[in-house]
Each structure stands twice: as C-alpha cells, then as structure tokens.
Amino acid sequence: EAQVTQNPRYLITVTGKKLTVTCSQNMNHEYMSWYRQDPGLGLRQIYYSMNVEVTDKGDVPEGYKVSRKEKRNFPLILESPSPNQTSLYFCASSFSWTGDLSYEQYFGPGTRLTVT
C-alpha cells in the first residue's frame, strides 16, 4: 500500500530535550516536506527536500533541522524543543516538481507534539 508513515504519532516532551520525528514514504517520491499546523494559522511549511541531499527552508524553519540521506526518509529534528513548537506536524511527499509545476502531495497521519 502506497503511504507516508510518521513516528511517533503522539509525543509529550520537556523543553530542551532533543527529539526526532521520522517520516518515510514507499512511493519513490523525490519531493518531501514537513509542515506544522496550528489553529488559525493553517499549514505552514517548515522544510522541504527536492531530492537526496537537497533540502531548503520553508516559511518557518527556525528551531528545526532536517536531513535527506535516503530517498524514502526525511526526519525532522528538534535540537532543543521549546513550548512554542507544540503543534501538529505533517510530513508529505509528492512525485516531483518540474519547472513551474508542482504535484499533488500525499500526507502522513500526523504527529501531535507537546513541549512542556
């Protein structure tokens, strides 16, 4: 089954304790992305990756890191989480992007993170 998986689905942690949220897709997609969703603010892109070893900042990258060492995986790293990073996080992937065209994205089930 074609899918995007994220782990963990729920996480409660304390300020400053490093954490990683994993994301994996089995569709051989080139493009992967991380979003956070907060009430009233919608989905905001944190980082995206156009291919292995190619990443770029989205609109809200502060406090986050990513890596793309393999095509299927795109982990999100919070080196020193803070309470303002409490949010619902989604990973997404799409086939690619070409010139001016983007392609539809497929989302993981989400990770609900609480930082106390």
Added chain:
Amino acid sequence: RKEVEQDPGPFNVPEGATVAFNCTYSNSASQSFFWYRQDCRKEPKLLMSVYSSGNEDGRFTAQLNRASQYISLLIRDSKLSDSATYLCAVNSYSSASKIIFGSGTRLSIRP
C-alpha cells in the same frame, strides 16, 4: 497580504444544497493549484487538482480564474460526509517547489 487566502467559514448548509467557496492567491505566476480535504485532526487528503480548463469529479467542480487570481470549489448535492475543512494550495511566489496552503474553509452539512 497572505499569498493564499480563504474564508474560514464556517459554511453551514443543509444536505442536498450546493455550496461554493473560493481561494485567492497573490502570485500571478502560480501554475499549480490544488484542493485538499481535511477531517478533524486527520491528515489532508487531495480532493482534486485544478487545471486551467477546470476539473470535475462527480459532485465536485474546481475552477481557475487567472484574471481575478482565485480558484473555486463547487460541491453539488452535498452529503453529511462532505463536512470537513477544505484547504487550497498554490505553488509559491518565490519558488515552484514550495507549496503554500490556505488556512482552510470549514464546511458543515446539516441533515
């Protein structure tokens, strides 16, 4: 001005009604447009891509108006199961590889 804007709603309509909502975008060079559906606390799921010629899928019709820079979603014969938040997405002003989402329009269908 936000790159992508939607009326947050909620739109509260009776079952069987036709409902439409728009999504405006600021980048006249945008080429890719999408509608996603999101149920409460779940992941967004692609509803349809929006092409220049419009797109229809059963009860759902999406249109693109480049002159006025908006996309629209029309739902005919609405069902209770259509209750959800509808998100539009447009590729970014700064880069086609970035997708900007609207904040979503909440739709509630009542019996």
